[in-house]
Amino acid sequence: MSNPVVAERYALALYQVGKEQNLSGQIDEELKTIKKVLVQNPGFIGLLKTPKLSVDDKRNLIRQSFPNVSPAVINTFMLLADRHREDIMVEVAESYINLLNEERGIAEATVYSVRALTADETKAISVVFAPKVGKQTLNIENVVDPNLLGGVKVRIGNRIFDGSLRGKLDRLGRKLTS
Known part of the structure; x- marks a missing residue:
C-alpha cells in the first residue's frame, strides 16, 4: 500500500x-x-x-x-x-x-506577491478566490517573490491563478511568437 x-x-x-x-x-x-x-x-x-x-x-x-x-x-x-x-x-x-x-469549507492557498500582503489584502484575496474553488474561505500562506514584478499569483491545490505582471508578459510573449 x-x-x-x-x-x-x-x-x-x-x-x-x-x-x-x-x-x-x-x-x-x-x-x-x-x-x-x-x-x-x-x-x-x-x-x-x-x-x-x-x-x-x-x-x-x-x-x-x-x-x-x-x-x-x-x-x-x-x-x-x-x-x-x-x-x-x-x-x-x-x-x-x-x-x-474539507469539513469546514476551507482550502489551503499560497499567494506569491512582490511584497508581504496586509491583512486586508489577504482577506480580499480569500473572498475573491474561495468561491472559485468551491470553498467558503482560504488559509493563505504569503510568499514574497520579487521576480513577479507586480500583481499576485495564487495557488490553490493544483490550480494556479496567475495575475502577476511577469505572467502577463510571458503570455503576451507566447502569443506574439505564435
Missing part, C-alpha cells in the same frame, strides 16, 4: 477520535505545529528510523519531543513508530488538516 493511502487511513482514524472527543480544532493546531517542526528538522524522522533505536526508545523520544500534545496525537505517532511508519508522520498531519479543512 502506498504511503499517501496509509497516511490517509491514520489521519482518518485520528480525525474520528478528534470528532468523538471534541478536540478537532486542538488536534489541528497541534498537527500544524508538529508538521512545521518535522519539515524544518528532517533529521528527527531519520533518527526515528534508525534501526539501532528500539521501539520503546522511539516512543520515549516522541513523548519527550512533544510533551504538550494531546494523547490522541501522541498515541497516533507512537503507533506509527510501533509499525515502522515514522516516515509518514508529515503526510498524516497533512491528511488530517485536509480532512478538517
